[in-house]
Amino acid sequence: MASPSKAGTALAALREDLTGDVFAPDDPGYDEARTVFNSMIDRRPAVIAQCAHEADVVRAVRFARDLDLKIAVRGGGHSVAGMALNDGGLVVDLRRMHAVTVRPGAASSVRVEGGATMSHMDRATQPYRLATTGGRASTTGVGGFVLGGGSGWLERKFGLAVDNLLGVDLVTADGTTVRASAEENPELFWALHGGGGNFGIATSLTLQLHELPEFSLAFVLFRPESGPEVMRVYREIIATGPPEVGGGVLCLSGPPEKFVPEHLVGTLICAAVVTYAGGEESLREVAQPLLALPHEAGIVGAMPYADVQCMIDDPPGLRNYWSAESLTGLPDELVDVFCARAATVPVPTGCRHVLFPLGAAVASGPAEFPVPYREAPWLVHPFGIWEDPADDERCLRWVRKARADVRPWTTGAVYLNFIGDEGTDRVSAGLGPENTLRLAMVKAQYDPDNVFRFNHNIVPA
Known part of the structure; x- marks a missing residue:
């Protein structure tokens, strides 16, 4: 570590040089700047650099390397495991960098800065009737x-988010800039297809866009005892439907949303979501078997894609613990196991037991990328979210039991964006054992000192 006098001089210079804001522990606004989405995380960085552009990121990285400070990177989203923070190091906070540039035309694309959220991107592309797979x-x-791979509502039609990645601008561990694409630094570009933030700080990403003139949604609420029948009908809809069909089934404690009847708020409910990358008429046709089941409430119709994204926002300030497994299939026995665990969702909390379909364009996408869950037809996602620290033990236990329940049907792969810190074996499962060594070699080239280690970490070879 640097001497106090050197650190003080360097911090003063950083404050002077950065266009964005710099926070140290004694500064007003520091506690707000270090607060993250998951209220279970309470860490105290030595310095938080809220960068305004790529040059700020370069300056911040060089500052940390000169002082031998640990570096964590905070993007625009959740970081459920708190990997966006550290104790006693530097946080490079990208949230001020959220500009989006849409390039319509024959080969439509969008350039998104590293701190942008889905709302920034989807609101920018929607006027052009264009979209790409988002969360x-x-x-x-x-x-x-x-x-991290990128699984979302549009993946069965347009593939995983990484299947649409055209280029990334990075600031590397030595504070230099590099461009990764199919033509420039292709091995690094390959590694960025699932390897996360291990190789540098992504200051911008360029993604392929697709025409999406219409988007439709069915959100149907059932009593929890209807869960097994709902899941079997939903399974058939996915099996026989076109790639435009997506969605999921979730069991949760009824949220106080405008589309949830008052008598269901705070109770356990089963919800089926059918999304359709097209118009309402086609949606109703494929969703009809589900809509024909007795249900408590529902909404069906055309809805702007960006508005659908806002329906199930995850509010900040709550306690979170998530996990996931990739499934080999969805046999009746697994349906029953899933629903039995769903019946034990901690109530009243925001915990959810979720099942998402993959397949279609996900399964047929590029096989060479380090996203081994691509071949799984379904993902199960026990999602713990609650407010009271007194509920920690029961909510953590419930998530772990939900994951253990499905172990006989797992592929062994995992979608890393759906989990927190579950150890090195799970990181390998999320990248693929055969890919892990290759990724470690890329890591050794771009970050030999493992500077970027507050993530699902890949140790340099």
Whole structure:
């Protein structure tokens, strides 16, 4: 570590040089700047650099390297495990860098800065009737989402987010800038297709866009005892439907939303979501078997894609613990196991037991990228979210049991964006054992000292 006098001089210079803001522990606004989405995380960085552009990021990285400070990177989204913070180091905060540039035309694309959220991107592309695969909530950060693979409502039609990645601008561990694309630094570009923030700080990403003139949604609420029948009908809709069909089934404690009847708020409910990358008539046709089941409430119709993203935002300030497994299929026995665990969702909390379909364009996408869950037809996602610290033990236990329940049907792969810190074996499962060594070699080239280690970490070879 640097001497106090050197550190003080360097911090003063950083404050002077950065266009964005710099916070140290004694500064007004420091506590707000270090607060993250998951209220279970309470860490105290030595310095927070809220960067305004790429040159700020370069300056911040060089500042940290000169003082031998640990570096954590904060994008625009959740970071459920708190990897966006550290104790006693530097946080490079990208949230001020959220500009979006849409390039319509024959080969439509969008350039998104590293601190942008899905809301920034989707609101910018929607007027052009264009979209790309994004997350399932408007508050998801684009950078971490894409570099971690990127599973969302549009994936069965347009592929995973990384299947649409055209280029990335990075600031590397030595404070230099590099461009990664199919033509420039292709091995680094390959590694960014699932390897996350291990190789540098993504200051911008360029993604392919697709025509999306219409988008439709069915959101149907059922009593929890209808869960097994709902899941079997939903399974058939996915199996027989076109790639335009997506969505999920979730069991949760009824949220106080305008589309949830008052008598269901705070109770356990089963919700089926059918999304359709097209118009309402086609949606109703494929969703009819589900709509024919007795249900408590529902909304069906055309809805702007960006508005759908806002329906299930994950509010900040709550306690979060998530996990996930990739499934080999969805046999009746697994349906029953899933629903039995769903019946034990901690109530009243925001915990959810979620099942998402993959397949279609996900399964047929590029096989060479380090996203081994691509072949799984379904993902299960026990999602713990609650407010009272007194509920910590029961909510953590519930998530772990939900994951353990499905172990007989897992592929062994995992979607890393859906989990927190679950150890090195799970990181390998999220990248693929055969890919891990290759990724470690790329890591050794671009970050040999493992500077960027507050993530699903890849140790340099």
